Amino acid sequence: MAPGKVKNIKKSALQLSEGVKQPPSVNKEAYNFTRQKRKKLLTAKDYVKGIISQNKIILSQAITIIESNHTSHKKIASEIIEACIPYSGNSIRVGITGVPGVGKSSFIEALGTQITSSGQKLAVLTIDPSSKKSGGSILGDKTRMEKLSTDPLAFIRPTPSSGTLGGVAGKTRDTIILCEAAGYDTIFVETVGVGQSETMVHSMVDFFLLLMLAGSGDELQGIKRGIMEMADALVITKADGDNIKRALQAQTKFKNALHFFPLAESGWTPCVLKCSAVSETGLIDVWETILNYIKFVKQNSWFQQNRDQQSAYWLNQTIEENIKQYFYNDPFIKKELVKWKKEVLSGKTSSFIAANKILEKYFKLKD
Amino acid sequence: MAPGKVKNIKKSALQLSEGVKQPPSVNKEAYNFTRQKRKKLLTAKDYVKGIISQNKIILSQAITIIESNHTSHKKIASEIIEACIPYSGNSIRVGITGVPGVGKSSFIEALGTQITSSGQKLAVLTIDPSSKKSGGSILGDKTRMEKLSTDPLAFIRPTPSSGTLGGVAGKTRDTIILCEAAGYDTIFVETVGVGQSETMVHSMVDFFLLLMLAGSGDELQGIKRGIMEMADALVITKADGDNIKRALQAQTKFKNALHFFPLAESGWTPCVLKCSAVSETGLIDVWETILNYIKFVKQNSWFQQNRDQQSAYWLNQTIEENIKQYFYNDPFIKKELVKWKKEVLSGKTSSFIAANKILEKYFKLKD
Numbered sequence: 001m002a003p004g005k006v007k008n009i010k011k012s013a014l015q016l017s018e019g020v021k022q023p024p025s026v027n028k029e030a031y032n033f034t035r036q037k038r039k040k041l042l043t044a045k046d047y048v049k050g051i052i053s054q055n056k057i058i059l060s061q062a063i064t065i066i067e068s069n070h071t072s073h074k075k076i077a078s079e080i081i082e083a084c085i086p087y088s089g090n091s092i093r094v095g096i097t098g099v100p101g102v103g104k105s106s107f108i109e110a111l112g113t114q115i116t117s118s119g120q121k122l123a124v125l126t127i128d129p130s131s132k133k134s135g136g137s138i139l140g141d142k143t144r145m146e147k148l149s150t151d152p153l154a155f156i157r158p159t160p161s162s163g164t165l166g167g168v169a170g171k172t173r174d175t176i177i178l179c180e181a182a183g184y185d186t187i188f189v190e191t192v193g194v195g196q197s198e199t200m201v202h203s204m205v206d207f208f209l210l211l212m213l214a215g216s217g218d219e220l221q222g223i224k225r226g227i228m229e230m231a232d233a234l235v236i237t238k239a240d241g242d243n244i245k246r247a248l249q250a251q252t253k254f255k256n257a258l259h260f261f262p263l264a265e266s267g268w269t270p271c272v273l274k275c276s277a278v279s280e281t282g283l284i285d286v287w288e289t290i291l292n293y294i295k296f297v298k299q300n301s302w303f304q305q306n307r308d309q310q311s312a313y314w315l316n317q318t319i320e321e322n323i324k325q326y327f328y329n330d331p332f333i334k335k336e337l338v339k340w341k342k343e344v345l346s347g348k349t350s351s352f353i354a355a356n357k358i359l360e361k362y363f364k365l366k367d
Numbered sequence: 368m369a370p371g372k373v374k375n376i377k378k379s380a381l382q383l384s385e386g387v388k389q390p391p392s393v394n395k396e397a398y399n400f401t402r403q404k405r406k407k408l409l410t411a412k413d414y415v416k417g418i419i420s421q422n423k424i425i426l427s428q429a430i431t432i433i434e435s436n437h438t439s440h441k442k443i444a445s446e447i448i449e450a451c452i453p454y455s456g457n458s459i460r461v462g463i464t465g466v467p468g469v470g471k472s473s474f475i476e477a478l479g480t481q482i483t484s485s486g487q488k489l490a491v492l493t494i495d496p497s498s499k500k501s502g503g504s505i506l507g508d509k510t511r512m513e514k515l516s517t518d519p520l521a522f523i524r525p526t527p528s529s530g531t532l533g534g535v536a537g538k539t540r541d542t543i544i545l546c547e548a549a550g551y552d553t554i555f556v557e558t559v560g561v562g563q564s565e566t567m568v569h570s571m572v573d574f575f576l577l578l579m580l581a582g583s584g585d586e587l588q589g590i591k592r593g594i595m596e597m598a599d600a601l602v603i604t605k606a607d608g609d610n611i612k613r614a615l616q617a618q619t620k621f622k623n624a625l626h627f628f629p630l631a632e633s634g635w636t637p638c639v640l641k642c643s644a645v646s647e648t649g650l651i652d653v654w655e656t657i658l659n660y661i662k663f664v665k666q667n668s669w670f671q672q673n674r675d676q677q678s679a680y681w682l683n684q685t686i687e688e689n690i691k692q693y694f695y696n697d698p699f700i701k702k703e704l705v706k707w708k709k710e711v712l713s714g715k716t717s718s719f720i721a722a723n724k725i726l727e728k729y730f731k732l733k734d
Contacts, residue, residue: 078720085714170719177717226593311711311718315704318722320691326730327690337682344678347452350544351678352537353445355685363693 044079051084051182056155059182063157066174081174084181089307091123091180092294093187095201097227098211103237104190105144106277107211112145114283115186116153123155123184124148125172127191127201155184169200170318176204202230203310206303207290210234212254214247214274229261233271233289240276247274266302268293333362411446418451418549423522426549430524433541448541451548456674458490458547459661460554462568464594465578470604471557472511473644474578479512481650482553483520490522490551491515492539494558494568522551536567537685543571569597570677573670574657577601579621581614581641596628600638600656607643614641633669635660700729 042050042061050058066077098104108124115122124145148154159172176187189205191197202208210231228234234254239247254272264270271289275282297303327333340354349357409417409428417425433444465471475491482489491512515521524546526539543554556572558564569575577598595601601621606614621639631637638656642649664670694700707721716724 074723078716078723081717081720082715085717089714170722174717174719308712312708314718315708315711315722318719319694319726322722322726323690323694323729324687326726327686341679341682344682345675347456348449349445350448350452350541351681352541352685353448355537355682355689356441356445359686359689359693362690 044076044083047076047080048083048181051080051178052087054183056182059155059178060157062178063175066178067159067171077174081177084177087181088177089180091176091185091187092207092290093176093189093205094290095198095205095208096188096190096211097192097198097201097209098237099213100192102211102213103277104211107235107237107275108188108190109145109148110275110277110280111283111286112148112154112188113151114287116148116151119153120186121153121155121184122148122186122188123157123179123182124188124190125175125179126156126158127168127172127189127197155179155182169204170314173204173314198227198230203313206297206306207232207293209286209290212236212250214239214243214250228257231270232264232266232268232293233273233286234258235282235286236272236274238276238278239274239282240279250274266297266306267300268296268302327362330362333358336361411443411450414443414447415450415548418447418545419454421550423549426522426545427524429545430542433545434526434538444541448544451544454548455544456547458543458552458554459574459657460543460556460572461657462565462572462575463555463557463578464559464565464568464576465604466580467559469578469580470644471578474602474604474642475555475557476512476515477642477644477647478650478653479515479521479555480518481654483515483518486520487553488520488522488551489515489553489555490524490546490549491555491557492542492546493523493525494535494539494556494564522546522549536571537681540571540681565594565597570680573664573673574599574660576653576657579603579617581606581610581617595624598637599631599633599635599660600640600653601625602649602653603639603641605643605645606641606649607646617641633664633673634667635663635669694729697729700725703728 042058047058047062047065051062062080065073065080068077096104096108112122112124145156149156157175159168159175172189176189179187187205189201191201208230210227210233212234214236236247236250236254251272251274258270258272261270273282273285273289275286277283294303297306328337336358340349340358343349344351344354409425414425414429414432418429429447432440432447435444463471463475479489479491512523516523524542526535526542539556543556546554554572556568558568575597577594577600579601581603603614603617603621618639618641625637625639628637640649640652640656642653644650661670664673695704703725707716707725710716711718711721
């Protein structure tokens, strides 16, 4: 409980010490509150300096500011991002997805440690819009990726799961900028296979990787065709032990299925690979495929073209989501919507007419 | 050329008769213009009266007014629709889709004539947002459905293919209202299998029917899983001659595939049927399936619940599309967008920051 709030609480037998300032050891939350206040005294310059000098703690704090929805943080967040942009853009951005149970964390842990063991720096950002957890998932991710979480060359960060998908996306994109400025050569953006979030992640990465289980049909895996179409590579996980034969069969099956897919704009033909995080096989192939892809799209200029398209897309996306929110949060519109929805549902008018009447009033009000 | 415009055109050797009124036989366009003016003299009441008395020509003219984007038509269009609503809602609305070549027209022609031969009235509305044709497609549809187009109990009408998908949708929904008021018991809304338009049609019908070809994988047919998930029935077409065996195999295959799909909100289990427009087999089964479905969802109250949800959906959908258009058509915003897009693409700021700066200016201007 923050000290400022204590006064508003009714006296009770349980609150003997109301109004008396607690020492940090007793009132931990109050102590943290003061610490947080002290943290805020850093200027945008300090944050940028810390990020450029690859200070993980400062990087984390800066990301927290970007994620914040407080208006007071908006200005400093913009300053940090704009100062970091000149240092950004040089990483390989890889989106990774797959249904729960496919072994995303084990895969990222195994591939990630191979990357860092070659001296490269890796940032792992995770997005899970279906989760309502806030702080918990940080610990969750760190437990799931034991080696990477203590690796000095790796940085693991879950995105806040609150807010709209578009909001989360904007913040993740800006987090990528900060991580790149902090010297991370590879950025993994991990997401759970729920459909909408894949489209979002696909729109912010250079390479999109879909993890698949061997031995079960794609119907069973619930992977939508649209997601398969976005993939630059399909990787069949858990290709070890008794599973190798099934993984091989799945590989053939998916290779055949991909033939029927429309050619990707990048000109790249998606690969189907298999690997095992347990036996540490196939991981080098995955990484080499990613590097080959990057070489290929840099040569045919798709790399930059794609990044530019993504920037334009997110500019429009952010705008559209905000004007919608602004509209629906208008107290007058809220009332009008209730009224007209009733008219429509009771069969007095059509949806199209009602919508136009609300819009007429809204834009007359605004003009 | 409209007579009023002649004065603004420079004199030339080719315009000897400038300013002199042409007789209808010489100046056809001027003549048509006068005719159109005469048409407009009908009042909303006249149109409604004509529609209720099941006059096909008046119905057609009223739909043209609804489809019109002229502001002068908006008021009368609303009046017509609102007056028709009390007479609407009593039809069975069926969405029909399938890839080009699946035989949609032959299917509709065959099933349609069966429906009208039992004395029921059928309206067929076609949506093809990918087509840029305007008048041409009317003739096209009438040629494709030879029997229905001369059937006094049938009414065939293509929607205008210009405009946004949402705009087309709103107009199609209002056209359904008019057709119902004109006594059509069954409304078919046909669309080409291109993805977005299916979602739109699915959101305005009671029953959604997906036509499939026998003997080719769904990969080959390019049917997205999402569309299969929306279907209340899959109908395998051209199940005749040598094709019967393959149709049977396809039926089994699709039945198995549907097992893996999530249960529909309606509680209805989708059927897989087969039919032939040529040998006129299986059509009665399709129609009975539709009637069984309607009975089922009327009993479990999904029928009305779904229609209400659709109304609310289209209310929001129309609003959102319009506020977006209004924003992007703002001359100030157009300039700002060009400017900020440049800033983003040249790496001076991030998409997220740029979007917020444009929004701040927009809402300050509007407030």
